[in-house]
Each structure stands twice: as structure tokens, then as C-alpha cells.
Amino acid sequence: MTQAITPADTSRNSLLTVAAGGLVSGILTAWLPALVDTIVGTNGRFPLVQFRLALIALPFAVLVFVVIRRFSRNAVWAALIGALVTMIAFVCAVDAAILVEGNTGDAPRAMRYLLAGLTGGMVGTAVMALGIGLLPAGPRQPAAWWPMIIIGALLGTLLALDDALGLDKIAFLYPVWQAAVAVRLALILQRS
Numbered sequence: 001m002t003q004a005i006t007p008a009d010t011s012r013n014s015l016l017t018v019a020a021g022g023l024v025s026g027i028l029t030a031w032l033p034a035l036v037d038t039i040v041g042t043n044g045r046f047p048l049v050q051f052r053l054a055l056i057a058l059p060f061a062v063l064v065f066v067v068i069r070r071f072s073r074n075a076v077w078a079a080l081i082g083a084l085v086t087m088i089a090f091v092c093a094v095d096a097a098i099l100v101e102g103n104t105g106d107a108p109r110a111m112r113y114l115l116a117g118l119t120g121g122m123v124g125t126a127v128m129a130l131g132i133g134l135l136p137a138g139p140r141q142p143a144a145w146w147p148m149i150i151i152g153a154l155l156g157t158l159l160a161l162d163d164a165l166g167l168d169k170i171a172f173l174y175p176v177w178q179a180a181v182a183v184r185l186a187l188i189l190q191r192s
Contacts, residue, residue: 011190018067018186022179025059029174032056050091057090060178064128067182071189072137085131093124097159113160117173121156125149125181132185139192148184155180 036055061083068079097120104112129145132138139145158173165172 014070015183015186018063018182019179021063021066022060022182023175025063025182026171026173026175026178028059029056029178030171032059053091053094054087057087060090060174060182061086063178063182064132064185067186068132068135068189071186072135072192074135074137078135078137082132082135086128089124089127089131092127093120093156096120096123097156110160110164113163114157117156117159118153119156120159121177122149122153124156125152128152128181128185137189137192139188144188144192148181148188151180151184152177 033052033056036052039055064086065079065083068074068082069076072078074082097116100119101112101116104115107115126149129149133140133145155177156173158171158176162171162173
């Protein structure tokens with residue numbers, strides 16, 4: 001007996017696919033620094049460091065491109081801008097996390113990483129929300145983006161867990177964060 005696939009089933013399957021894509025892009029993001037270092041190098045000059053960080057964000061930017069194309073009425077150029085905004089957001093998030101971690105002084109290491117992750121997650125999702133919200137089919141209401149920003153900030157705290165467990169090559173932060181933010185982005189774009 002065959003049953004018709006309802007729009008809710010299709011939507012749920014699409015969101016599960018986006019979540020799986022977020023997990024895969026997060027694993028690639030955790031593995032990418034070693035590859036990028038061999039291509040770009042580890043020279044400490046500011047523009048090169050920022051370019052290196054942007055390259056590390058490429059798997060998630062590709063996922064965001066696909067989500068924008070799939071769940072909104074945006075043209076290809078708008079999805080490319082959304083992917084570029086995602087790479088910029090990643091650089092901003094890492095820079096914000098480093099700034100907070102470096103300025104928390106004598107606080108315990110776990111607290112420093114907790115605050116750094118919270119800040120980085122919030123900055124990253126806020127930059128994404130601002131940039132993608134300005135796209136033609138992106139919602140202009142700030143209230144539509146708050147759940148994504150809150151989820152990004154809260155899941156940014158997984159940085160402290162990654163540090164506590166000493167995870168360098170496989171992290172909890174990137175796969176979980178990217179999956180949750182990508183699903184939330186899909187929901188926002190789907191409803192707009």
C-alpha cells in the first residue's frame with residue numbers, strides 16, 4: 001500500500017538532510033586547518049590569517065549556499081553572497097572568540113573557553129543573520145532571526161567541552177553548531 005508523501009514529511013526529510021549536511025560540514029571544518037596550512041602556510045601576517053580562516057569555513061559556506069537555494073526564492077547570485085557572508089561570519093566569530101579568551105585574564109581555563117565560545121557563536125550567527133537577512137528573499141524582521149542567534153550562541157559553548165576533552169581533529173563544536181544553525185536557517189527561509 002503506497003501512501004502519499006505529505007509536505008510535512010518532505011519538509012522533515014529536507015531538514016534532516018540539512019542537519020546531516022551540517023554534521024558533515026562540521027567534521028570537514030575540524031579537519032580542514034591541517035590541509036589549509038599545507039596550501040596557504042602558517043605565516044602570521046594578518047590578511048593571510050583571515051584568508052586561511054575563510055577557507056576553513058568553506059564547507060559550511062557551501063551548505064549555506066545549498067540551503068539558501070533550496071529554501072528561499074533567492075537567485076544564484078544571492079546564494080553566493082550568502083555563502084560569502086558565512087565565510088566572513090566565521091572569521092568574525094573566531095576573531096571574537098580569540099579576543100574574549102585573551103581578555104578574560106586570570107579566569108579559569110574552562111570559563112575562558114565558555115565565554116569565548118558563547119561570544120564566537122553569537123557573533124558568527126549575528127553576522128550571518130544580518131547578511132542573509134538583507135538578501136532579496138530573507139526576512140527583514142529581527143524577531144525571525146533571534147532563535148538562530150540564540151542557538152548559535154548557546155551551542156558556541158561547546159568550545160569549552162572541546163577544550164576540556166582535548167579534541168583537536170574532531171570537535172563537537174563544529175558539527176553540532178553547523179547542523180543546528182543550518183536547520184534554523186532553513187526554517188527561517190522556509191517561513192519567509
